[in-house]
Amino acid sequence: MIFSDKTVIVTGASEGVGAATARLFADAGANLMLVARGKKKLEAIAEELRDKTRVEIFAMDVADPEACVNVFKKADFEFGQIDILVNNAGFHARGNVDTVSADDLSRMIDVNLRAPIMLTRVALPYLREAGGGAIINVGSLAGRTPVPGSATYAASKAGLRAFTYSIAEEAAKYKIKFAIVSPGPIDTGFIMSDLDNVSDLTMSQPISTAEDVAQAILDLCGNNQREQALPAISGVLTTLSYLFPRLGRKMRPLLERKGKRTKAKLKAEAKKK
Numbered sequence: 001m002i003f004s005d006k007t008v009i010v011t012g013a014s015e016g017v018g019a020a021t022a023r024l025f026a027d028a029g030a031n032l033m034l035v036a037r038g039k040k041k042l043e044a045i046a047e048e049l050r051d052k053t054r055v056e057i058f059a060m061d062v063a064d065p066e067a068c069v070n071v072f073k074k075a076d077f078e079f080g081q082i083d084i085l086v087n088n089a090g091f092h093a094r095g096n097v098d099t100v101s102a103d104d105l106s107r108m109i110d111v112n113l114r115a116p117i118m119l120t121r122v123a124l125p126y127l128r129e130a131g132g133g134a135i136i137n138v139g140s141l142a143g144r145t146p147v148p149g150s151a152t153y154a155a156s157k158a159g160l161r162a163f164t165y166s167i168a169e170e171a172a173k174y175k176i177k178f179a180i181v182s183p184g185p186i187d188t189g190f191i192m193s194d195l196d197n198v199s200d201l202t203m204s205q206p207i208s209t210a211e212d213v214a215q216a217i218l219d220l221c222g223n224n225q226r227e228q229a230l231p232a233i234s235g236v237l238t239t240l241s242y243l244f245p246r247l248g249r250k251m252r253p254l255l256e257r258k259g260k261r262t263k264a265k266l267k268a269e270a271k272k273k
Contacts, residue, residue, distance in 0.1 A: 001134070001222035004029035007079040009071065011062050011119070012089030014041035016188035017138060020214035021086055026052040028218070033075040033082075036089070037061055054079070062089045062115035063107070072122050082126040083133040086217055087116035087160075090138065090190070092153045094197040105152050112156035117163055124171065132175030134221040137164050138213070139182040141205065141229060144238040145248065149199045157182075161227070168226060179220040182238075183213050183230040195266060200259035201252060203266075205234045 008025045012018035014036035022032055026049040036042050039059035046055040056078050060067035075082050091111040093104035116137055127133040142150050143157030161180055168178035184205035185191050191198055208230045216228045229235025241248030 003084075003218075003221075005031065006083040006133075007031040007033065007075060007081055008084040008086065009033045009035060009075055009082060009119075009123075010086045010088060011035045011115075012138075014038050014045060016190055017186060017210045017213045017217075018086075018088045019045050020210035021088065021217050022049060022055075024211075024214045024218050025084075026055070029053060030084070031079045032056070033058060033071065033078070035060060035062070035071055062119065063110040065118055068115070068118045068122050072126055076126060081130040082123065083130050084221060085119060085123045085127075085133075085135045086138070087119055087135070088138040088217075089115065092150070092190070094149060094153075094194065094199075096149060097151050100152065108152045108156050109159075112153065113159045113163070116160055120163075120167060124174075124176070127176050128174055132177075134177040134179070135167075136177075136217050136220050137161075137180040138217070139164070139180045139227075141182055141184045141234055141238050142202070144182055144229070144235070145241045146245075147199055147201055149197075150202070165226065177221060179225060180227050181213060181216045181220060181230065182227060182235065183208050183216075184234045186210060186213060192266070195263055198263070200256040200263065202259065203262045204255035204259035205237075206231045207262075 003025060008030045010018050010022050013022050013034035022034055032055045034042050034046055034057045042057040042059060046057050049055050058071045058074055089111055091107050093100045120135055137160050139161050140157040142154040143161045147154045164178055164180040185202055185207045187207050188210050212230060216230060220228060
C-alpha cells in the first residue's frame with residue numbers, strides 16, 4: 001500500500017510501539033492523528049514528526065465511547081478522509097486473577113478489547129467512504145496460548161484476535177484489510193519497567209523491538225496476511241502449544257527456566273547502566 005497522503009489514526013501513540021508506528025508512517029508520507037491519554041507526550045512526538053508530515057493529536061481515553069466518535073470527526077475535519085486505523089493502545093495489570101483488582105480486570109477488557117471493537121465500528125463508515133483502507137490490531141502471543149499470571153490480558157488479546165478474523169469475514173465485501181500483529185515480549189516500558197511481574201514464560205521468547213512491531217503493522221496494511229506473529233518461531237511454538245496442550249504443559253518448565261535466566265540477565269544489564 002502507498003501511504004503518501006493517506007490518513008492514519010494510531011492509538012497509544014505517545015510512546016513504545018505506537019510512537020514507532022507513527023514514525024514509520026510519517027516517513028512514508030501519511031497524515032497522522034495520534035491518540036493517547038497523555039497530551040504532553042503526544043505533543044512531543046507530534047513536534048518531532050511535523051517536519052515530515054501533517055500531524056494532529058487527540059488526548060483521550062480509548063475506553064470512552066464518546067471520545068471514540070469525536071476523534072474520527074476531528075480526523076475527518078482536519079484531513080478530509082480516514083484510511084487506516086491502528087488499534088495499539090493496551091493495558092496490562094499482571095498477576096493471578098484473584099490478586100488483581102476488579103477495576104484493573106475490567107480496564108484490561110475495556111482497553112484491550114472493547115475499545116478496538118468500538119473504534120472499528122466508528123471507523124468502518126469512514127473507510128468505506130474513502131474506498132477502502134486497513135484496520136490493524138495489536139494483539140499478543142498471549143492471545144494465542146495460555147499464559148499463567150496473565151489470564152485476563154490473554155483473554156482480551158484472544159478476543160481481539162477472534163474479532164479480527166470475524167470482522168474480516170463480516171466485512172469481506174468492503175475493500176478494507178483487517179489484520180492483527182501478535183508480538184511476544186517487546187523492548188519497551190510496557191514490559192521492561194515491570195520486569196519483576198512479567199511471567200518467566202513470556203520472557204522465554206525472543207525480544208522484539210518497537211520498530212519490529214511497527215514495521216509489521218505497515219506490512220500488514222498492504223500484504224495478504226491476516227496475522228503476523230513476532231518472532232515467527234514464537235508463532236509456531238504458540239500454535240503447537242494451543243493445538244497440543246499436553247505438549248505445551250510439558251515444555252512450560254523448560255521455557256520458564258529459560259525466561260528466568262533472561263530476566264536475570266536483563267536486570268544485571270540494567271544495574272550496569
